[in-house]
Amino acid sequence: MVQPYKHEPFTNFKEEANREAYLAGLKTVESYLGQDYDLVIDGERISTEEKIVSYNPANKTEVIGRVSKANRDLAEKAMQAAVEAFKTWKKVKAETRADVLFKAAAIIRRRKHEFSALLTKEAGKPWNEADADTAEAIDFLEYYARQMLTIKDGVPVNSRPNEFNRYDYIPLGVGIIISPWNFPLAIMAGTTVAAIVAGNTVLLKPASTTPIVAAKFVEVMEEAGLPKGVLNFVPGSGAEVGDYLVDHKDTRFISFTGSRDVGLRIFERASKVNEGQVWMKRLIAEMGGKDTIVVDKEADLELAATSIVASAFGFSGQKCSACSRAVIVEDVYDQVLNRVVELTNELTQGDPVDPTNYMATVIDQSAYDKIMSYIEIGKTEGKLMTGGEGDDSKGFFIKPTVFADLDPESRIMKEEIFGPVVGLTKAKDFDHAIEIANNTEYGLTGAVITTNREHIQKAREDFHVGNLYFNRGCTGAIVGYQPFGGFNMSGTDSKAGGPDYIQLHMQAKTTSEMY
Numbered sequence: 001m002v003q004p005y006k007h008e009p010f011t012n013f014k015e016e017a018n019r020e021a022y023l024a025g026l027k028t029v030e031s032y033l034g035q036d037y038d039l040v041i042d043g044e045r046i047s048t049e050e051k052i053v054s055y056n057p058a059n060k061t062e063v064i065g066r067v068s069k070a071n072r073d074l075a076e077k078a079m080q081a082a083v084e085a086f087k088t089w090k091k092v093k094a095e096t097r098a099d100v101l102f103k104a105a106a107i108i109r110r111r112k113h114e115f116s117a118l119l120t121k122e123a124g125k126p127w128n129e130a131d132a133d134t135a136e137a138i139d140f141l142e143y144y145a146r147q148m149l150t151i152k153d154g155v156p157v158n159s160r161p162n163e164f165n166r167y168d169y170i171p172l173g174v175g176i177i178i179s180p181w182n183f184p185l186a187i188m189a190g191t192t193v194a195a196i197v198a199g200n201t202v203l204l205k206p207a208s209t210t211p212i213v214a215a216k217f218v219e220v221m222e223e224a225g226l227p228k229g230v231l232n233f234v235p236g237s238g239a240e241v242g243d244y245l246v247d248h249k250d251t252r253f254i255s256f257t258g259s260r261d262v263g264l265r266i267f268e269r270a271s272k273v274n275e276g277q278v279w280m281k282r283l284i285a286e287m288g289g290k291d292t293i294v295v296d297k298e299a300d301l302e303l304a305a306t307s308i309v310a311s312a313f314g315f316s317g318q319k320c321s322a323c324s325r326a327v328i329v330e331d332v333y334d335q336v337l338n339r340v341v342e343l344t345n346e347l348t349q350g351d352p353v354d355p356t357n358y359m360a361t362v363i364d365q366s367a368y369d370k371i372m373s374y375i376e377i378g379k380t381e382g383k384l385m386t387g388g389e390g391d392d393s394k395g396f397f398i399k400p401t402v403f404a405d406l407d408p409e410s411r412i413m414k415e416e417i418f419g420p421v422v423g424l425t426k427a428k429d430f431d432h433a434i435e436i437a438n439n440t441e442y443g444l445t446g447a448v449i450t451t452n453r454e455h456i457q458k459a460r461e462d463f464h465v466g467n468l469y470f471n472r473g474c475t476g477a478i479v480g481y482q483p484f485g486g487f488n489m490s491g492t493d494s495k496a497g498g499p500d501y502i503q504l505h506m507q508a509k510t511t512s513e514m515y
């Protein structure tokens with residue numbers, strides 16, 4: 001019998017045995033650095049001349065691996081494979097589909113530290129962040145498999161005498177999975193397996209900076225018994241392969257996670273009906289954020305400062321959920337600001353293979369350049385309290401940076417930076433703080449640090465974000481506990497890791513039989 005779902009525990013690296021296990025994982029990863037990986041189309045491995053090369057962001061010359069790059073012809077071949085495989089996969093019993101996910105979870109759990117070490121090397125994730133990414137991937141596999149089992153026979157509807165009514169969920173068809181680099185295992189795997197366990201077939205286009213971990217995941221799914229053609233692996237350029245697949249008449253749905261701009265481009269293109277297309281494409285889009293921690297005057301101020309620092313600088317602020325601004329009621333502003341600066345100055349930074357480093361790099365040169373240009377903007381808009389410097393000579397290191405006294409309407413306070421930069425501003429009172437917190441076009445995460453119950457209630461009603469936290473930071477949602485997804489320009493509020501996520505990949509069919 002399937003055991004009840006429980007999230008995968010995080011690894012305690014204070015224990016010697018766990019540290020050794022991680023180092024063994026790192027050795028395994030080092031043994032295969034620089035290898036080539038193929039496309040996988042209908043179970044066939046296809047190598048192309050042109051490659052996407054994945055580098056270590058902490059050591060720009062170290063090649064993590066080289067992945068074959070799909071073009072339009074290969075994308076078309078993959079599409080036809082997925083269309084064909086859908087005819088049989090949709091009829092496979094839900095229990096059998098779920099078993100593939102359970103087995104894949106077990107395989108990843110057994111190779112947990114190897115996967116985490118690969119995330120350290122390929123994405124620049126410090127040990128604890130990499131461990132959380134791997135744990136979340138396991139959680140998605142375990143959770144979505146169980147969710148599918150709960151809806152496999154539909155949900156009850158009413159019947160009348162001599163009439164039998166049913167309400168069942170059936171799969172949609174071929175889905176395009178487009179994933180980001182910042183949770184290169186968890187989000188890539190989660191979005192892929194939710195679609196597959198529902199009975200769909202997919203084309204997976206991972207982010208070009210982190211394709212190796214995706215290639216390894218595809219191998220896991222094969223080992224877990226996934227039939228050929230169900231998961232087709234097509235790394236490639238967003239503009240070429242991405243657009244082609246989004247536009248394709250046989251694409252039934254798109255599951256996208258990434259930036260606002262690319263999400264909106266997909267939204268627009270997917271809404272166009274192309275020749276031969278007989279449906280309106282469905283879009284699941286998880287996009288950016290400009291996430292805020294609000295600090296009330298009645299609050300544990302140490303908790304406020306530690307929450308801001310951890311949420312702003314964990315994985316160098318490269319989480320859609322990261323705290324990129326704090327709005328602090330003026331009575332306690334100076335106290336919180338000073339403590340945030342003190343704590344930030346204590347953070348260690350360097351190569352993430354060294355577990356004493358709290359922070360490492362940003363992902364690549366273009367991210368580095370973009371964040372550094374925002375730092376220059378910040379210097380004109382506010383007061384630089386600490387950080388503000390970068391070094392891209394060996395890897396893409398940017399110091400954790402705090403700006404103070406910002407105008408709530410400034411660019412630093414309103415635009416997603418996606419790096420280790422946090423802006424602080426003063427509010428007159430709690431109502432004003434919530435007003436500022438709602439002043440962006442995003443609505444992903446937020447947190448409120450307060451001991452005032454009326455203010456908690458006000459924030460519950462008025463702080464317009466998909467994931468709102470009280471008296472903690474604003475990152476780190478757990479699958480099945482804090483379903484994750486945002487409002488407004490943060491996406492379609494498709495709550496990943498939530499009880500209705502699988503249904504987004506399905507359509508409901510009513511049947512009514514007269515006796």
Ligand SMILES: NC(=O)c1ccc[n+]([C@@H]2O[C@H](COP(=O)([O-])OP(=O)(O)OC[C@H]3O[C@@H](n4cnc5c(N)ncnc54)[C@H](O)[C@@H]3O)[C@@H](O)[C@H]2O)c1
Nearest residue numbers: 179180181206207238242243258259262286287288289320
């Ligand atoms: N809301 C969430 O759950 C969530 C989670 C993680 C990341 N994000 C957001 O993702 C962003 C960072 O990730 P990123 O830099 O990888 O985002 P991105 O938008 O640059 O890329 C995301 C994916 O889209 C692909 N892509 C690019 N152009 C495309 C096109 N024209 N057609 C189809 N696909 C295309 C990329 O190759 C990549 O695979 C941030 O904005 C972050 O907030 C959101």
Ligand SMILES: N[C@@H](CCC=O)C(=O)O
Nearest residue numbers: 319320321475476477484
């Ligand atoms: N689900 C993650 C964020 C994912 C986006 O980057 C969190 O809750 O911190």
